[in-house]
Amino acid sequence: MLSLSDISAAYGGFQALFGVSLEVRAGESVAVIGPNGAGKTTLLRLISKLIEPTQGTISFQDNSLVHVPPHQVVGRGIAHVPENRRLFPRLTVEENLRMGAFTAREKYQERLSLVYELFPRMKERRAQPAGTLSGGEQQMCAIGRALMSGPKLLLLDEPSAGLAPVVVQSIFELVRKICREGYTVLIVEQNIRQVLKVVERAYLLEAGKIKMQGPSQDFLRSEEIRKAYLGL
Numbered sequence: 001m002l003s004l005s006d007i008s009a010a011y012g013g014f015q016a017l018f019g020v021s022l023e024v025r026a027g028e029s030v031a032v033i034g035p036n037g038a039g040k041t042t043l044l045r046l047i048s049k050l051i052e053p054t055q056g057t058i059s060f061q062d063n064s065l066v067h068v069p070p071h072q073v074v075g076r077g078i079a080h081v082p083e084n085r086r087l088f089p090r091l092t093v094e095e096n097l098r099m100g101a102f103t104a105r106e107k108y109q110e111r112l113s114l115v116y117e118l119f120p121r122m123k124e125r126r127a128q129p130a131g132t133l134s135g136g137e138q139q140m141c142a143i144g145r146a147l148m149s150g151p152k153l154l155l156l157d158e159p160s161a162g163l164a165p166v167v168v169q170s171i172f173e174l175v176r177k178i179c180r181e182g183y184t185v186l187i188v189e190q191n192i193r194q195v196l197k198v199v200e201r202a203y204l205l206e207a208g209k210i211k212m213q214g215p216s217q218d219f220l221r222s223e224e225i226r227k228a229y230l231g232l
């Protein structure tokens, strides 16, 4: 479904990614793990066309994304939940969800029901300003808003960031649920142990390069990963 081939990216004179290749198949859940500054967010920003690669190609459903402007990416079926969530704090939960559905007015009710089914908490809080939600609820709302566009591919940038451990647990339960629903998910996480238990496959990104890839089980068993990232 998604294919990145030999992608490099730079911010001014600073090169953030070096010849990265990555694939996500339809229905698959894939994680990109790695330390701070490895280039994980950069990778998602490239897929959303928020930045342009200096080298390499990105294709989605067999079409090149090279000439697709960022505002058309959602219409192609890619929904991106960014690191900082970017909700509209004064708008209610339901108004925020509605903002995610701008590409498909006719499907609005159907998708809203689906989101409320996945996240009953959002239904309870639907009339509450998003800015007054707890951190975990805000993350739910941001993911719900992304699902309102009816995406084929969901990009999640550190959904557990800044949340208390018990809330992190519930966010991963949600991500697991979304993967089970058959959504195709590419997730970036620093909460490595948890994310590896949820996704099928993973890539390790270090200093802008892919250092390892394979089934999550291989990562969980790898001596190197266990030492460097799982503290074992």
Ligand SMILES: Nc1ncnc2c1ncn2[C@@H]1O[C@H](COP(=O)(O)OP(=O)(O)OP(=O)(O)O)[C@@H](O)[C@H]1O
Pocket (backbone or CB within 6 Å): 011, 012, 014, 016, 034, 035, 036, 037, 038, 039, 040, 041, 042, 043, 190
């Ligand atoms: N707009 C920018 N201008 C200059 N350098 C940038 C910019 N955005 C990111 N970088 C640099 O690119 C590198 C990769 O950043 P990126 O945000 O992709 O890392 P990350 O893996 O998502 O890290 P984190 O886990 O901390 O979110 C970092 O060294 C960062 O400082």
Ligand SMILES: [Mg+2]
Pocket (backbone or CB within 6 Å): 040, 041, 042, 083, 157
């Ligand atoms: Mg990041």
